[in-house]
Each structure stands twice: as C-alpha cells, then as structure tokens.
Amino acid sequence: MTALASGTFSKGHGTGNDFVLVADPDGAAPLTPERVRALADRRFGIGGDGVIRAVRAGATGDAALDAAPAGTWAMDYWNSDGSVSEMCGNGVRVFVRFLLESRLAQLADGEGIDIATRAGLKRVVRRGDRFSADLGPFELGGDRLVGAGGLQVDRPGLDVSTGNPHVVVALAGDDELDALQLHEAPSLDPAPPDGANVEFVVPGTIADGVGSIRMRVHERGSGETLSCGTGAVAAAMATRHWSGDAADRWIVDVPGGRLEVEVDERGHAWLTGPAELVFRGEGISPAR
Numbered sequence: 664m665t666a667l668a669s670g671t672f673s674k675g676h677g678t679g680n681d682f683v684l685v686a687d688p689d690g691a692a693p694l695t696p697e698r699v700r701a702l703a704d705r706r707f708g709i710g711g712d713g714v715i716r717a718v719r720a721g722a723t724g725d726a727a728l729d730a731a732p733a734g735t736w737a738m739d740y741w742n743s744d745g746s747v748s749e750m751c752g753n754g755v756r757v758f759v760r761f762l763l764e765s766r767l768a769q770l771a772d773g774e775g776i777d778i779a780t781r782a783g784l785k786r787v788v789r790r791g792d793r794f795s796a797d798l799g800p801f802e803l804g805g806d807r808l809v810g811a812g813g814l815q816v817d818r819p820g821l822d823v824s825t826g827n828p829h830v831v832v833a834l835a836g837d838d839e840l841d842a843l844q845l846h847e848a849p850s851l852d853p854a855p856p857d858g859a860n861v862e863f864v865v866p867g868t869i870a871d872g873v874g875s876i877r878m879r880v881h882e883r884g885s886g887e888t889l890s891c892g893t894g895a896v897a898a899a900m901a902t903r904h905w906s907g908d909a910a911d912r913w914i915v916d917v918p919g920g921r922l923e924v925e926v927d928e929r930g931h932a933w934l935t936g937p938a939e940l941v942f943r944g945e946g947i948s949p950a951r
C-alpha cells in the first residue's frame with residue numbers, strides 16, 4: 664500500500680462527485696497511478712472518485728495538456744483506479760472553484776476562464792456560487808447492448824462522446840432505475856475500445872422548452888458515483904435526440920443533486936451546477 668506523501672490538498676465535490684485537488688503549478692510533483700489510488704482510497708487515504716492536479720500548460724508532462732497555450736491552467740484529471748480521462752464535467756467546475764479559493768485565479772461573477780483538458784480548452788464561467796462549463800460540441804454514435812445487475816434483459820445503449828466516452832440507456836421508469844445494482848461494471852456488447860461511462864436514464868416531462876430526466880451512472884475507472892457532469896450532458900443529449908430535439912434545456916437529477924444542461928446556438932453543451940470545497944488538509948509523510 665502506497666502511503667500518502669506530504670503536501671497540502673483540498674477536497675471538493677460537484678453534486679457529490681468528489682475529488683482530491685492538489686496544486687502543482689510548475690509540474691514538480693507529477694501524479695502516478697499508485698499515488699492517485701492512495702489519495703483516492705476512502706479508508707487508507709483521503710477518498711474521492713478522482714484526483715485532480717492543477718498545473719500550468721507547458722509543465723504538465725502530458726502532450727494533450729501541454730498543447731494548450733503555455734501558462735493556461737491545466738486540469739490533470741485521474742480516476743480513482745489510477746487511470747486518466749480526457750475530461751470531467753463536475754471536476755472542471757470544482758477545479759475553477761479550487762483555483763479561486765487558492766488565489767491562483769480571480770473571476771468576477773459572470774466572468775470565465777479557459778481550462779486546458781485532455782479534450783481541449785474548456786471555458787468555465789462563474790455564476791455566483793455555481794459554475795457553468797462549455798463542454799463544446801457533443802457527438803452521437805451508434806448503439807450497443809448494455810447489461811447490468813437488476814436489469815432483466817439487456818437494453819440498447821447509445822454512444823455519446825462529450826470528449827470522453829459514454830453509453831446512455833433509457834429505462835422504463837423509476838422502479839427499474841432504483842432496482843439497478845451498479846457495484847459491478849455494466850456489460851457492453853460490442854465492448855468499446857477504451858471502455859465507457861454508462862448512464863441509465865428515466866426521461867421525465869418536457870414543458871416550456873425544458874426537459875427533465877433522472878440518471879444513475881457507472882463511471883469508467885471510478886464505479887458508481889453520485890453524479891457525473893459529462894454523463895449528465897451525454898444523458899440529456901441522448902434523451903433530446905430520442906425526443907426529436909424537443910428541448911434545448913434539460914434538468915438532470917442525479918443521486919447527489921441537480922445539474923442543468925443547455926445547448927447553445929453553436930451546438931455547444933453547457934453544464935451548470937454547484938461546485939463545493941469541503942476541506943483543506945496536509946498530507947503526512949510515510950516517514951513520520
């Protein structure tokens with residue numbers, strides 16, 4: 664078991680999707696899979712669905728992040744199992760909150776900042792205590808069969824890319840959603856080459872141009888989580904597609920709270936919701 668190394672960290676979450684955040688502006692302390700697993704461990708470490716390093720583009724040691732203009736803040740996102748992902752919608756909003764609270768950036772209400780991610784530059788705008796992220800254009804793909812604990816028969820799922828891969832499955836109603844057992848990863852046939860996050864949704868009503876859905880998610884690299892921002896966008900955009908593009912605004916209720924998704928005139932999907940920091944701490948060296 665790799666113990667925690669010394670250094671300060673923050674713990675934050677967006678609708679219960681929780682992260683350990685560390686600042687490493689000059690890229691002096693790159694993350695490793697072992698260190699990420701130790702930090703994210705809920706019993707032997709701090710605990711989180713993911714670990715995020717704040718580092719300046721040009722110093723990240725990762726070609727996809729270093730492609731951004733030098734000096735841009737880069738979100739080096741890792742899943743709790745020690746794998747990296749291209750993008751995290753809740754993470755990028757919590758990341759900006761972390762930059763502000765750590766005085767690494769300043770944003771007045773309504774102002775935005777570009778953040779480098781492995782899926783390209785993402786603009787995050789402060790709206791009071793809430794943060795909106797422009798996740799850019801999304802892409803709908805083909806179908807694949809999805810099986811999961813509690814589902815009587817496999818269902819078709821729609822591939823959606825929001826920079827990272829998702830498969831969205833529509834269920835018949837709340838009973839079916841509540842009966843799902845997601846401690847094991849859903850089966851995907853055919854299996855996507857890089858794995859996928861899987862969202863199960865129950866479409867609700869559409870009124871006055873606003874649709875609503877309930878969602879549960881099994882995340883690639885983290886298991887079932889209370890929320891997934893890119894997953895909420897994927898779920899809303901799949902449901903929008905199934906509805907014949909009946910609404911551009913969607914309310915997404917997840918076990919950890921509520922997120923909003925809106926498609927703008929350029930076809931970009933915006934994700935809005937809370938971003939909280941809950942504590943800051945000091946790691947203790949294993950040599951102590």
Ligand SMILES: N[C@@H](CCC[C@H](N)C(=O)O)C(=O)O
Pocket residue numbers: 680713742747748749750751752753754827828860882883884885890891892893894
């Ligand atoms: N929870 C995140 C997504 C994190 C990455 C995901 N598990 C993956 O591997 O793609 C979100 O809020 O988007």
